[in-house]
Amino acid sequence: MRRTVIEVVGLHKSFGPNHVLRGLDLTVEKGAIQVIIGASGSGKSVLLKHIIGLLSPDAGRIYVDGEEITRMSPREIMRVRKKFGMVFQTSALFDSLTVAENVAFPLRVGDRQYGEEEIRRIVREKLALVHLEGVEHLMPAELSGGMKKRVALARAVAHDPEIVLYDEPTTGLDPITVESVNDLILETRDRLQVTSVVISHDMASALYIADDIAVLKEGRIIFRGTPEEIQRADHPYVRRFLHPRAARP
Amino acid sequence: MGDLGRGALRLVGTLGDIVLQVVADLGGMARMGARLLVLTIRPPYRLRNLLSAMEAIGFGSLSVVVLTAFFAGAVFSLQVSLAFSLFNAETLVGATIALSMARELAPVLTALMVTGRAGSAIATELGTMRVSEQIDALATMAVEPEHYLLVPRVWAGVLTLPLLTAIFNLVAILAASFVAITVENLSVAAFWARIPSWVDPKDVIGGLIKSAVFGLILSLAGCYKGYNATGGARGVGLATTQAVVLGSVLILVSDYLLTTVMLPWWRSS
Amino acid sequence: MSAIGTNVKVGFLLLAGIVAFIVIYNFVQDRQGGGRANEYWALFGDASGLSPRSDVRVAGVKVGEISAITLQGGRARVEIAVRSDVPVYPNAVLMKRRTSILGDALLELDPGFPEPRNGGDAPLPPGSQIRNVQEGISVEQILELLGDVTRDVRRITANLDRIIADESGSIQQILRSVEDLTGRLDRLVERSTDEIAVILENAEVISYNLRELTSGKNDDVEEILANAREITREARDALAGLRASLGEGEEGMGPTVARLSRTLEHLESIVRRIDRGEGALGRLISDEELGERVGAALEGVSNYVTRLDSLQTEISLRTEYLFRAESAKNYVTLRLIPSPDQFFLLQIVDDPLGFVRRESVLRSPPGEDEAAHQEIRTTTDILKFSVELAKRYSFLAIRFGLIESTGGFGFDLNFLDDRLTFTLDAFDFARPEASFPRIRTYTNLTVIPHFYLTVGLDDAFARARWDPVTGRFRMGRDFFVGAGLSFSDEDLKVLFGTISGGLP
Numbered sequence A: 001m002r003r004t005v006i007e008v009v010g011l012h013k014s015f016g017p018n019h020v021l022r023g024l025d026l027t028v029e030k031g032a033i034q035v036i037i038g039a040s041g042s043g044k045s046v047l048l049k050h051i052i053g054l055l056s057p058d059a060g061r062i063y064v065d066g067e068e069i070t071r072m073s074p075r076e077i078m079r080v081r082k083k084f085g086m087v088f089q090t091s092a093l094f095d096s097l098t099v100a101e102n103v104a105f106p107l108r109v110g111d112r113q114y115g116e117e118e119i120r121r122i123v124r125e126k127l128a129l130v131h132l133e134g135v136e137h138l139m140p141a142e143l144s145g146g147m148k149k150r151v152a153l154a155r156a157v158a159h160d161p162e163i164v165l166y167d168e169p170t171t172g173l174d175p176i177t178v179e180s181v182n183d184l185i186l187e188t189r190d191r192l193q194v195t196s197v198v199i200s201h202d203m204a205s206a207l208y209i210a211d212d213i214a215v216l217k218e219g220r221i222i223f224r225g226t227p228e229e230i231q232r233a234d235h236p237y238v239r240r241f242l243h244p245r246a247a248r249p
Numbered sequence B: 001m002g003d004l005g006r007g008a009l010r011l012v013g014t015l016g017d018i019v020l021q022v023v024a025d026l027g028g029m030a031r032m033g034a035r036l037l038v039l040t041i042r043p044p045y046r047l048r049n050l051l052s053a054m055e056a057i058g059f060g061s062l063s064v065v066v067l068t069a070f071f072a073g074a075v076f077s078l079q080v081s082l083a084f085s086l087f088n089a090e091t092l093v094g095a096t097i098a099l100s101m102a103r104e105l106a107p108v109l110t111a112l113m114v115t116g117r118a119g120s121a122i123a124t125e126l127g128t129m130r131v132s133e134q135i136d137a138l139a140t141m142a143v144e145p146e147h148y149l150l151v152p153r154v155w156a157g158v159l160t161l162p163l164l165t166a167i168f169n170l171v172a173i174l175a176a177s178f179v180a181i182t183v184e185n186l187s188v189a190a191f192w193a194r195i196p197s198w199v200d201p202k203d204v205i206g207g208l209i210k211s212a213v214f215g216l217i218l219s220l221a222g223c224y225k226g227y228n229a230t231g232g233a234r235g236v237g238l239a240t241t242q243a244v245v246l247g248s249v250l251i252l253v254s255d256y257l258l259t260t261v262m263l264p265w266w267r268s269s
Numbered sequence C: 001m002s003a004i005g006t007n008v009k010v011g012f013l014l015l016a017g018i019v020a021f022i023v024i025y026n027f028v029q030d031r032q033g034g035g036r037a038n039e040y041w042a043l044f045g046d047a048s049g050l051s052p053r054s055d056v057r058v059a060g061v062k063v064g065e066i067s068a069i070t071l072q073g074g075r076a077r078v079e080i081a082v083r084s085d086v087p088v089y090p091n092a093v094l095m096k097r098r099t100s101i102l103g104d105a106l107l108e109l110d111p112g113f114p115e116p117r118n119g120g121d122a123p124l125p126p127g128s129q130i131r132n133v134q135e136g137i138s139v140e141q142i143l144e145l146l147g148d149v150t151r152d153v154r155r156i157t158a159n160l161d162r163i164i165a166d167e168s169g170s171i172q173q174i175l176r177s178v179e180d181l182t183g184r185l186d187r188l189v190e191r192s193t194d195e196i197a198v199i200l201e202n203a204e205v206i207s208y209n210l211r212e213l214t215s216g217k218n219d220d221v222e223e224i225l226a227n228a229r230e231i232t233r234e235a236r237d238a239l240a241g242l243r244a245s246l247g248e249g250e251e252g253m254g255p256t257v258a259r260l261s262r263t264l265e266h267l268e269s270i271v272r273r274i275d276r277g278e279g280a281l282g283r284l285i286s287d288e289e290l291g292e293r294v295g296a297a298l299e300g301v302s303n304y305v306t307r308l309d310s311l312q313t314e315i316s317l318r319t320e321y322l323f324r325a326e327s328a329k330n331y332v333t334l335r336l337i338p339s340p341d342q343f344f345l346l347q348i349v350d351d352p353l354g355f356v357r358r359e360s361v362l363r364s365p366p367g368e369d370e371a372a373h374q375e376i377r378t379t380t381d382i383l384k385f386s387v388e389l390a391k392r393y394s395f396l397a398i399r400f401g402l403i404e405s406t407g408g409f410g411f412d413l414n415f416l417d418d419r420l421t422f423t424l425d426a427f428d429f430a431r432p433e434a435s436f437p438r439i440r441t442y443t444n445l446t447v448i449p450h451f452y453l454t455v456g457l458d459d460a461f462a463r464a465r466w467d468p469v470t471g472r473f474r475m476g477r478d479f480f481v482g483a484g485l486s487f488s489d490e491d492l493k494v495l496f497g498t499i500s501g502g503l504p
């Protein structure tokens, strides 16, 4: 039995009258790739932000490595966050820093002291993983949307975190880059036993990389299973998600 | 009649809202200021961030401050020379200008110009970072955004405003003497002679202390409004405007309070 | 790189700001005669137009300025500071002069001249009053005064008329009251004489207050004498006038005039007696032995007072909490201030980091051929000492000497009447752990008298280091907050005064 790294229990969150999460439960095991799918606006990004402590729940508890982060002081949360890397849906690159400085940022602010030469090497390496070369000195404003996303990916894994949260890492990328991003996720898992939580609308990728898929609807996880189980499921909503009308013959 | 009454009520309601908003802003700023003070003590100390904030707030405002100082000194000199020559009091022109510059005009005008230029820039930059999730991204990297972004900006405001105000003082009095001597035909000696006996180092230093407080206010207002911005580009625009208005109003109000506090000190010898 | 650009720009801003400040500061600061000034004061009925820092001029040359204007008994007490190389004599005159119709005024000082006859040959001691004051009089005031004068003249002439018409009654009455008055004056002089004598008997016992007291009384005595003389002269003149106007040898005037001259003789004899040194008051003025005794007593007292006056002391206790060292650091400081522009600072420091002694020893480790120099660091918990000499220029004080048992120097910036100070110390230049000295900077804010709060940064430029073995903080950047108590020499004097006052 593998160890649980993330555990979400009875999570509720409202924004004004908008009750987004309604008693959500979720566990993620160490070294697993957990994919979360769900309709736009169903609360996937909100869930991710709860896991890393950017949002605090109205009710419910969240444990990371057995520690309850929902009851922590801001300083303790800072400590726990050092285990994480996160790719934002909007990329959220620091627009006053160059691409290289963005990727180097987690290295510079972390606990470990890196030498300048080492930092340059890691930056080049991580950018190569997402098929970006020679853009080190560009500013984020000079990049296309897909390039920004890839820089954000490189930044999220730069400091080799234990847990990586991906908010739609492949949206807006061409099929070849999608493939390499999927490889990146799989490879980091294999190499370093990294735990990944991936939000995706791209069912092909989801089925390809996932150890486990959770379907989020109306503020709850309505279905969980391996890719094989989900393909066999006869839950109407899940079926529609897997086989949208446009894709049917 | 009923319409009028309802209109009046609505006006009172709106006024109440505004007052409440100002009070809330004041409280929010005070809390943020206290928190930033605590964070200041906490390592790591990011000298680089402080320097680049000082560059943005201080060096960036240098040209506009010099320009404002030149014209403020020149216009003030014209008016005072004209008025005082009616009373045969030309010898007081230099002293009057120097004293009011040192105590009031230099700190206040510098602070207002920097609010317009740098306070708004702070609010815009932080607001953009907020709505584009850059602040969240910073937080996920185990960096306290307030510590990383706000502390250096606020200190940069406190540290650079006295420098800018000193420069304002010098430029303004030079411009004033230039105008008084060339345009109003005052003698060089008449302009400068009484300044040392009327203006004391205390006046200059008091003005600089004021300006440090103004620096705190304007950068804190920019940080507060920008950091708490919501609602996309429109929200950022709103935050910027509010930061400038809030900063300017608080600078003028605190100027009154600071002057009240400092007057006994200035008057004593 | 951009960081270098940033440094250059911020450096430029710093330089420009500081240069601007220094230029303005130097211009605004009064540069009159190097600073030393004597304080005097005078009472004005109307100080409008005068303000602190208004000029005081002698013959149109600025020699000082007004330092304060306060109220004293319904009149304006104007304190002035006059360059100490301008002697001011007791017969000096202070005049208020308006310089413009806007109301700006200045004081014109006639410093007077030595007047050996009246004992006024020595300059006025600093702190004394300039008694002769002339206020610029406005036209309205002149008119008003003229009106008063004419009214008085009219009343006098009317009275005179009545007197001449009915001389026997009223003149006698006047003379009787003059006699009464002189009698009372005599008694008054005698009585206060006794009091002074009693006071003087105690002169050697009472503390230095005496000097002030007696010097005040001396003035009074002189004044009484002068007044008495004046009265005599005036009365004589009046009598002569009266005689002339009434015509000499007229009937009925004989006894009256005789009485008047008797009175005057009486008065004159009082004055003569005092002058000759009869009676206690006279003795005080002319008795040499008594004078010497009093003088000696006063000298002793005044020596004591001036010594205390010129050397001010200040003791302060200070404790601060260092966040990384996680312990408190204590200071006991004695500041000796012989003059306002310099002070000596003696300090005992109890530092949690201890005193580091470094010794180089020659060792021959087993298994190696050559002896090697090895440095031994010993950290001892002994107290550290600071001995600093400081010079003060306006709000800036520069110190150098021994700081925490190593050589160093420092600056203090003092604001708000020294209630807010910024301090920077640089010391321990020779330590091998870092290529720069230990820089410590802190701010003191006096919140209530004698009590201040402090925050600061110690060893600002050194990386924090912990001892690998003990985990103890060894050196490097550290923050501290703390508080201090400070007792100035005024408090000490009060303490002293009560102690010596308790030993009659």
Ligand SMILES: Nc1ncnc2c1ncn2[C@@H]1O[C@H](COP(=O)(O)OP(=O)(O)OP(=O)(O)O)[C@@H](O)[C@H]1O
Residues within 6 Å of the ligand: A015, A018, A020, A038, A039, A040, A041, A042, A043, A044, A045, A046, A047, A089
């Ligand atoms: N900061 C916020 N303030 C107010 N409402 C919010 C906020 N963040 C999210 N919401 C609301 O929460 C709901 C869920 O948003 P969320 O971003 O989680 O959707 P999502 O599942 O990630 O959708 P998408 O697939 O389009 O990214 C939305 O209705 C949104 O309006």
Ligand SMILES: [Mg+2]
Residues within 6 Å of the ligand: A044, A045, A046, A089, A167
């Ligand atoms: Mg989303």
